Amino acid sequence: MTKPSDTIMTIWxxxxxxxxxxxxxxxxEFYSRINxxxxxxxxxxxxxxxxxxxxxxxxxxxxxxxxxLKGKVRKVIACDVDEAVLQNPGADELVVIRADELLPxxxxxxxxxVSDFVFEHIADPALVSKELQRILKPGGWICARTPNKYCLISLVTRLIHNSKHMGILRRVQPERQSIDVFPTVFKLNDKRAITTWFPPDAFDNFTYRYEAEPSYFFNSRAVFALMLLINWLTPLVMK
Known part of the structure; x- marks a missing residue:
């Protein structure tokens, strides 16, 4: 069945x-790079x-x-602080972790x-960056996608209390389930933070910006068009 958002997308x-x-x-874009x-x-x-x-x-x-990625490599392990990870069909092994403990x-x-839209939720970047570096093989890759801390959506999100996010997301992304919504802290999703916690003496940094199509538009053609215009007018540093 075609969703309203699909119909809106096809206009532009x-x-x-x-x-x-x-x-x-x-x-x-992100997963092509990973593959x-x-x-x-x-x-x-x-x-x-x-x-x-x-x-x-x-x-x-x-x-x-x-x-x-499962089936393309020797083994995929998925971990998360939420027990919902135990439902993940894309991994060979599923592990529940604690946010304040060392990775097992x-x-x-x-x-x-791979860390897809996770860095913006990390409250302790010092611990996480140290642990990711520890469990990574020499010459290995950390591939993370995260919204720019200074993009419009991130700025608006920071003005709204985390407890209100689900109610708003029901309107802007009706297909989004509450189980997929987590508190945001925005401590590890700008270039300065990435360079600080993954320093040049330990990592080659290939961070780049990518302007994707709008994701939050209330299934409205007018709002979608407005978001496209705002994205076009937004300075590069905020993308």
Whole structure:
């Protein structure tokens, strides 16, 4: 069944009709980059993998194939502070962790760590960055996607108490489930923070900005058009 948001998308991005995604799809961009790094011998960690909502709720098969790392590498482990991770179909092993404790993995376990829209929720970047570095093999990759701390959506989100987020998201993203909404703190999602906690003497930093299509638009054509205009007018530092 076609969702209202799909119909709205096709007005500005007619290419959605050929494959189910836009030319500015951030998920396609992010996971294409990850797939380019994968090797069959790798052990991969999905850090903050949740229940794997996009693998079960999405309707674009091409996108699902890109996001599915299980079967492409030796092993995928998904971990999260939420027990919803135990429902994640995209991993060979599922682990519940605690936010204030060391990760339950040995040093140098992973060749690649994926963290998709998680860094904005991390309250203790010092602990997390140290732990990710510890469990990563020498020469390994940390691939993280996170909204810019200074983008419009992040700025608005910071003005709204976390307890109100679900009620608002029901209106702007009706398909979003409450189980997929988590408190945001915005301590690890700008270039300065990334450089601070993943310093040049330990990491080669390939961070870049990507302007995806609007995600929050109340299923309204007018709001979608307004968000496109705002994105176009927004300075690069806020994207």
């Amino acid at each position: 991005f007619p290419e959605v009709g050929a494959g189910g995604f836009t030319s500015r799809d951030g998920t396609i 380019a790094l994968l090797m069959p011998s790798m052990t991969v960690l999905d850090f903050g993998g949740g229940r794997g909502a996009t693998l079960t709720d999405g309707d674009c098969n091409y996108k699902k194939k890109l996001m599915t 993995f040995a040093d140098g376990t992973f060749d690649l760590i």
